[in-house]
Amino acid sequence: MTPALRISEEVAAAQADGRAVVAMESTIFSGLGLPSPANVDCLERCEAAIRRRGAVPALTAVLDGVGVVGVSGSETERVLAGSAKVAARDLPHAVAGSLGVGVTTVSATVTLAAAAGISVFATGGIGGVHRGAAVSGDVSHDLVALSRHPVVTVSAGAKAFLDLPATLEYLETLGVPVVGWGTDRFPAFYTRDSGVGVPATVSSGAEVAAMLTAARALGHPGGVLVANPIPEDDELDPARIDAALGAALAEVEKRDLRGPAVTPLVLAAIAEATAGDSVPANLALAENNAIVATEIATAIVAGGA
Ligand code: PSU
Ligand code: MN
Numbered sequence: 001m002t003p004a005l006r007i008s009e010e011v012a013a014a015q016a017d018g019r020a021v022v023a024m025e026s027t028i029f030s031g032l033g034l035p036s037p038a039n040v041d042c043l044e045r046c047e048a049a050i051r052r053r054g055a056v057p058a059l060t061a062v063l064d065g066v067g068v069v070g071v072s073g074s075e076t077e078r079v080l081a082g083s084a085k086v087a088a089r090d091l092p093h094a095v096a097g098s099l100g101v102g103v104t105t106v107s108a109t110v111t112l113a114a115a116a117g118i119s120v121f122a123t124g125g126i127g128g129v130h131r132g133a134a135v136s137g138d139v140s141h142d143l144v145a146l147s148r149h150p151v152v153t154v155s156a157g158a159k160a161f162l163d164l165p166a167t168l169e170y171l172e173t174l175g176v177p178v179v180g181w182g183t184d185r186f187p188a189f190y191t192r193d194s195g196v197g198v199p200a201t202v203s204s205g206a207e208v209a210a211m212l213t214a215a216r217a218l219g220h221p222g223g224v225l226v227a228n229p230i231p232e233d234d235e236l237d238p239a240r241i242d243a244a245l246g247a248a249l250a251e252v253e254k255r256d257l258r259g260p261a262v263t264p265l266v267l268a269a270i271a272e273a274t275a276g277d278s279v280p281a282n283l284a285l286a287e288n289n290a291i292v293a294t295e296i297a298t299a300i301v302a303g304g305a
Helices: 009-016 040-053 075-082 088-097 106-115 142-148 166-176 207-216 238-256 258-271 278-303
Strands: 005-007 022-023 056-063 067-071 101-104 119-121 152-155 176-183 200-202 223-229
Touching: 005 009, 009 022, 009 056, 022 040, 022 106, 022 278, 040 056, 040 075, 040 166, 040 278, 056 088, 056 106, 067 088, 067 106, 075 101, 075 152, 088 142, 088 238, 101 106, 106 119, 106 142, 106 152, 142 166, 152 278, 176 207, 200 207, 207 223, 207 278, 223 278, 238 258, 258 278
Parallel strands: 005 067, 022 056, 022 119, 119 152, 152 223, 176 200, 176 223
Antiparallel strands: 056 067, 056 101
């Protein structure tokens, strides 16, 4: 039988040498996340940011029925063109059923990173509690995955169109530590302040590494969510984003879309409503998350956590 997990040679070598590794999801780099060619640009910027700081990026995906940690070379093009969204619940069928190309969400990436022994993961924005979830029941498994696997996730908050106060409540219910990177505010993806606070603030990778060590020593399962706001220069105008979100969510309702189909449509509608300005903002926050994730991963290997 083909093994369910494959760690690339480069990633395995970095782990053996005690060098920092940063996992990355693939949904944001696929057509479901960013339009072409911004998706390629985004991946290159994130990988370069990680490498420039001496760490190794580990893009995750499902390829021919194998959970791959460290997608590289010609495999990358297949992943960028992928359109089958694989969350954690989809992994067993994707692997057992030999799915050709599956792009991994936050929940699937946290699962694969933990299986590969990687402690830090950089993304754009996590999924969470959708507006109207009391009726639809749509709460992303991303939140549960963060509570289940000992992986630090760096994100610019959660997706902007979610119910952010409810998302933070749900993270509290699950016992996921949430820390703001140099801020006491929970960011809202394209903007730096969602209006909701975070329970604690950190400003260095060493502080996050120490949290992971403490969690392990106390038998606290799961990871840490590091909320890293979009850089000030790249932030979008909150009023403009609100208007774009309103229009996008009305379209979702009109088309009666549910579940995994919602995000791709909303992101495309926001890009259209902001005349494309949301795309460079998305790239900037993803790169910024890769930078912070690398600082944390470097502190973890330095501290032997
Ligand atoms: N945020 C974005 N673009 C995305 C996602 C998040 O700006 O494409 C993806 C992430 O991969 C996240 C997933 O894990 O959406 C959550 O999807 P859902 O809401 O269906 O659980
Ligand atoms: Mn969902």
